[in-house]
Amino acid sequence: MSVSSADHGDRRTVTVVVAIQAAISLGYFSAMAHLVVHLKEDLGAATGLIGLVLSLRNLVQHTLSLPVGALVDVLDPARAGTLACLLRAAGFALLGAVSSPSGLVVAAVLLGTGGALFHPAAQSLLAGVAERRRARGYAAYTMTLQAMAVLGPAVGLALLNIGYWLVALTAAGLWILAACLFPLVRNGPRVPSEDGAAAGVRTALRNRFFMWFVAVSMPTMLLTDQASVVVPLGGAEPRAVTLFTCVLATVSAAVQPWCAAGTRAERFGVLRAGLLCAGGGYLLLAAGAGDRLAGLVAAAVLHGIAGGLLQPAVFQTVVRLAPSAHYGTHLGVRAFFSGLLAFAGGIAVSRLFEYGPRGATMAMTALAVAACASAAVTRCLSSREADAGRRAPVS
Template identity: 30%
Template structure:
């Protein structure tokens, strides 16, 4: 569905995602450098601060989603913006390790409150203006999470540009800009984002079977739904795969004896591909249906890791070519573009209807937390394999093999998980079954 045909509430949420990402990427990518050069912190302290920020966000997504269900998505979104403002202000005031650590944790907690609530609210808000949202109409249009991926990626591209410009005045200038951005988002959302209706519309009209209500209530139902937990564990392989842009790909670049400046080119390639191809790729996924889209997406990611494995080189050998890594990133991003909106679009089909707060925030939060756990565990194993491979001169592609195997497992298992729960022949419905979305922070 064209962006202009979405309801004003949906466009407001997508705009908030864009500005939120600009504020994040204008500051956080430069945090490590600022702590080292401007404040003299050591590598161990910097690593702990950055790790605490990631853990506080990924680890608290489930809690953030539960709070969104308890408070309402609007209140959770606004609170997330305020917490991130406090986090940035703490970083601006920091002069020692303790305050940097506190500021980083608050920054992550703000994202953990904001993102699940926004995704939950989007899944309810995704109806074109002036329509009742019939199942036949909604089944033929593109998921709103496609636009979430695009707006998030635009913010991820523009943020570092803004941050680089502001760093000429020092890191505090970037932090001040970030505070201003989040303050503006908070004020605009306060006025533009309506309160949740007393009873959110059920998803029956889309033909999606709702799960049986849980005796533990909507906030804990996601943990008691074994099928959904398995779905999240398998879908988390997508976040693990995408995270290799930041972990394994830079290491592979170094192993090939290529200059670190090429890393920026690979990131730019990923962003350009997302901005240019997200819409046509999502259209292809819509035609495939959710089960086939998940299978094809994970097969593409497995293909990317296989390409990296067969072209990998031991460090210290003759400099390699950039072409294999560019191919790896291209295929990986194509799979990611197919998977992310599809995964997010399927989550509401697992949610039982429980009246005014149907538990979607907790479901989105659990999915994100499972992805974070997959990244933490997967990167730990991959790091060990990289060290062992170089130390014992194993086949240089060895570290990529588990990634290929895990993504192939997800490709085979997810359609089975969906079978009997969500029609495999019907396109993912963006409202009842409506994008790491594009680098949401």
């Protein structure tokens, strides 16, 4: 394949993946931004059931990420992505049609299974393009996500006036549209994984420095997921939740171009700064700042900065550390461990909220402590990378 045709293929891959991101993110955020309110107000679900549904989706998604990420390396990411979108479409359709705990659990499982397939498939396609396009491609990918995270809750709020069933049905339709876009990706030559999926998992688990990075970055998923959960659980009305979500996403989208440019996101100082901002956001909420508009906006800004820094920092570092034949496997291994922590942490946070304001304060304080502790440990990564014989990043 000539350089020009390879470059054209990379451009097409990035364009299609970004278009897919726009469709699925609009559907996801329009439905998920108002899910807690739907479960709490429309269905009268207990806080424990709400936490179970949200955390079960995370558990299924990220537990399956390890085997699914490995399979993406030996199969076709475009086909895996198509299947992922269809599964999530079914999950969102079911979410708007059922009211029983068992139905909600099935919907959560479908959403989690679809997510387990989608993320390694889409990100493996981006990881496989030429390095000079990868950073810009991932920046466009994450900026599109954040832009839809701003638009999605507003679209969902407008549709919510008719009923959550319409919000969920719209989300399902957008995921079906994304399923139709995946076949348009024109895959370039793939580096074969000669020993199969299991060998890729063993390679990742035996990479000591990579596993140290996984351990240090594990809380990032819990911290970013719970930011949009604790505000509605704390009793905020739908308009306040929408404001918080939109401000958070707007700030993240503004930070993404700076962070994703070049090799900046590979610096462990960026990961540390993101963790500290997340910790600061939870401390503000724990102090009661969310009861006032200015405090809620300030917390959203800190969480937005955190998301804008953490997402590209984790992706670019995983891609840098992973062999080219095992991108999906390494993404899956990292998501697997992060998902387990996000599941356990999500259940714990929801249970603490059942004890009223004191429990809510304890939950958000614990999240802030976890963020700051992980930020402190990131200082060990540079020295460990040097010991492992790798290029030491600038931090």
